[in-house]
Amino acid sequence: MAEQEKKLDRRFTLAHREAWIGVGLVLFNFIWWFGFAYGLGSAPVEEYSYILGMPAWFFYSCVVGSILMMVLVAVIVKSFFKEVPFEAEEEEERV
Amino acid sequence: MNWEVVIPQLIFLASIFIIGFWASRKIASKSNFLQEYFLGSRELGGLILAMTMIATYGSASSFVGGPGAAYSQGLGWVLLAMSQVATGYFVLMILGKKFAIKSRHYKAVTLVDYLKGRYNSKAVVLLSALSIIIFLFSAMTAQWVGGARLIESLTGLSYISALFIFAVSVIIYVIIGGFRAVAVTDTLQGIVMFFGTLIILAGTIIAGGGMGNIMSDLANENPNLVSPFGHDGSLTPLYVSSFWILVGVGVVGLPQVAVRAMSYKDSKGMHRALIIGTIVVAFMMFGMHLVGVMARPILPGIEVADSVMPMIAMEVLPAWLAGIVLAAPMAAIMSTVDSLLLLVSSTVVKDVYLNYVNPEAARKKVKTISFGVTAVLGISVFALALSPPDLLIWLNLFAFGGLESAFIWPVVLGLYWAKGNKYGAMASIILGVGTYSVIHNVWPEPFGMHTVTLPVFISFLGYVIASLLTDRSVTPANMQDGAVKG
Numbered sequence: 001m002a003e004q005e006k007k008l009d010r011r012f013t014l015a016h017r018e019a020w021i022g023v024g025l026v027l028f029n030f031i032w033w034f035g036f037a038y039g040l041g042s043a044p045v046e047e048y049s050y051i052l053g054m055p056a057w058f059f060y061s062c063v064v065g066s067i068l069m070m071v072l073v074a075v076i077v078k079s080f081f082k083e084v085p086f087e088a089e090e091e092e093e094r095v
Numbered sequence: 096m097n098w099e100v101v102i103p104q105l106i107f108l109a110s111i112f113i114i115g116f117w118a119s120r121k122i123a124s125k126s127n128f129l130q131e132y133f134l135g136s137r138e139l140g141g142l143i144l145a146m147t148m149i150a151t152y153g154s155a156s157s158f159v160g161g162p163g164a165a166y167s168q169g170l171g172w173v174l175l176a177m178s179q180v181a182t183g184y185f186v187l188m189i190l191g192k193k194f195a196i197k198s199r200h201y202k203a204v205t206l207v208d209y210l211k212g213r214y215n216s217k218a219v220v221l222l223s224a225l226s227i228i229i230f231l232f233s234a235m236t237a238q239w240v241g242g243a244r245l246i247e248s249l250t251g252l253s254y255i256s257a258l259f260i261f262a263v264s265v266i267i268y269v270i271i272g273g274f275r276a277v278a279v280t281d282t283l284q285g286i287v288m289f290f291g292t293l294i295i296l297a298g299t300i301i302a303g304g305g306m307g308n309i310m311s312d313l314a315n316e317n318p319n320l321v322s323p324f325g326h327d328g329s330l331t332p333l334y335v336s337s338f339w340i341l342v343g344v345g346v347v348g349l350p351q352v353a354v355r356a357m358s359y360k361d362s363k364g365m366h367r368a369l370i371i372g373t374i375v376v377a378f379m380m381f382g383m384h385l386v387g388v389m390a391r392p393i394l395p396g397i398e399v400a401d402s403v404m405p406m407i408a409m410e411v412l413p414a415w416l417a418g419i420v421l422a423a424p425m426a427a428i429m430s431t432v433d434s435l436l437l438l439v440s441s442t443v444v445k446d447v448y449l450n451y452v453n454p455e456a457a458r459k460k461v462k463t464i465s466f467g468v469t470a471v472l473g474i475s476v477f478a479l480a481l482s483p484p485d486l487l488i489w490l491n492l493f494a495f496g497g498l499e500s501a502f503i504w505p506v507v508l509g510l511y512w513a514k515g516n517k518y519g520a521m522a523s524i525i526l527g528v529g530t531y532s533v534i535h536n537v538w539p540e541p542f543g544m545h546t547v548t549l550p551v552f553i554s555f556l557g558y559v560i561a562s563l564l565t566d567r568s569v570t571p572a573n574m575q576d577g578a579v580k581g
């Protein structure tokens with residue numbers, strides 16, 4: 001039993017770390033999104049610069065921001081997320 | 096009738112039925128009916144998991160209401176919609192492995208099962224089952240109305256016949272195929288949504304004479320349309336940011352999403368779903384809403400916001416291609432409705448009937464009851480949708496916000512905070528739903544934020560304070576089943 005508890009603990013430590021990564025990613029995502037949208041977008045519209053036909057605030061916040069998040073998620077999942085078994089033991093229940 | 100548009104829809108419906116029948120054969124072969132029917136025996140892989148999650152929350156609001164709002168608000172609404180990118184990774188990272196392990200440990204099939212295992216309290220079970228039934232019922236009605244309206248506008252059938260076609264298709268494949276049919280059809284629907292978005296985005300940019308041209312047309316009509324502030328400057332940064340709670344991080348608390356975090360086969364599937372999910376949701380939300388904005392210079396003066404998507408598809412694409420693309424919003428609506436129908440049905444069967452009415456029911460009886468309840472629920476939603484309420488997006492968001500306020504903390508803090516207990520969960524559900532309903536009616540959008548913000552905050556306080564106040568009265572035996580080990 002004690003052996004099993006230890007195994008559970010290890011899996012949960014890992015799960016907790018991954019959850020914090022999720023929180024960190026959302027904060028980063030939000031700051032990037034907000035910073036570019038309102039940092040560049042608050043200027044008068046006549047002074048907007050355009051990239052690929054889109055207003056710069058929109059391009060950086062929505063286009064670059066999303067691509068960046070895709071890449072970040074892929075890299076982080078590949079390099080920091082560990083595979084663990086979900087079942088403690090065989091738990092087949094019949095109904 | 097416009098057959099070039101109708102035929103692709105018919106092919107789409109036929110494929111969905113084939114999947115339903117295929118899944119129904121799986122059900123017969125599995126020894127555990129409840130696990131299979133309501134959770135697909137926890138066998139989902141990465142692609143199906145990602146698609147079913149996205150398709151479930153990428154509902155009528157993202158494919159019909161959303162582009163309509165973007166049409167009138169401009170790029171500010173696309174910015175708002177991009178808060179949903181977070182759902183692609185946040186839900187699975189937060190619930191992630193711990194929720195999967197815990198729900199297997201509790202043998203949970205529904206979100207309420209998980210809460211029952213974690214908090215060991217009849218009151219929590221009944222309160223949560225009740226909120227799910229009430230709120231998701233209204234969400235379902237809104238979605239069915241959307242589905243029927245869409246068929247109506249595409250085919251020229253009357254609203255009632257459209258609703259009938261829609262209802263019969265969904266009810267049949269959900270009843271016969273259960274969760275596996277829902278998840279696999281969601282995947283097909285997700286793929287249709289993805290390529291539909293791609294095609295219509297390309298078609299609209301070409302029809303508008305290129306991105307630069309469209310943007311200058313918009314800026315000429317009203318400079319606010321290319322600013323982040325909405326057509327009349329009313330989209331404040333605070334208001335737009337508060338959607339991060341409603342459609343971004345708060346989605347963790349939605350039962351139809353949480354239940355999917357119980358259904359994956361292994362951590363490898365979860366990892367793949369994280370990557371696929373983020374890519375697909377970001378692209379679809381961006382594409383669909385941007386199409387709504389770009390439709391404005393191409394088709395000015397559309398009065399009914401919900402018809403922007405169908406009209407622009409028919410305008411910029413050849414009819415047969417528009418027919419294929421318009422299967423996308425249909426797919427979005429169906430994939431949300433099927434999940435909700437199954438979820439409400441599982442709540443009634445598993446959480447109410449098997450817990451409190453007849454715990455000893457035999458396999459055959461459970462099976463009959465599951466099919467029966469799903470059918471009765473489907474038919475009652477159909478009846479309600481016959482005289483539809485007007486504001487599709489409103490009802491839908493009402494259900495989302497109410498459920499998020501109720502469940503986000505009992506689920507998340509239940510997983511990660513050992514001191515959280517049943518009193519905290521009760522306080523959280525009652526305060527969440529209660530304050531949401533009150534604020535929504537008497538003080539909408541307090542301090543210029545979306546209504547959901549304050550109830551989520553209040554229900555957090557309720558959870559923490561009630562848990563701390565009653566900390567000593569909860570027996571250690573009770574705690575042992577909870578998150579102490581974690």
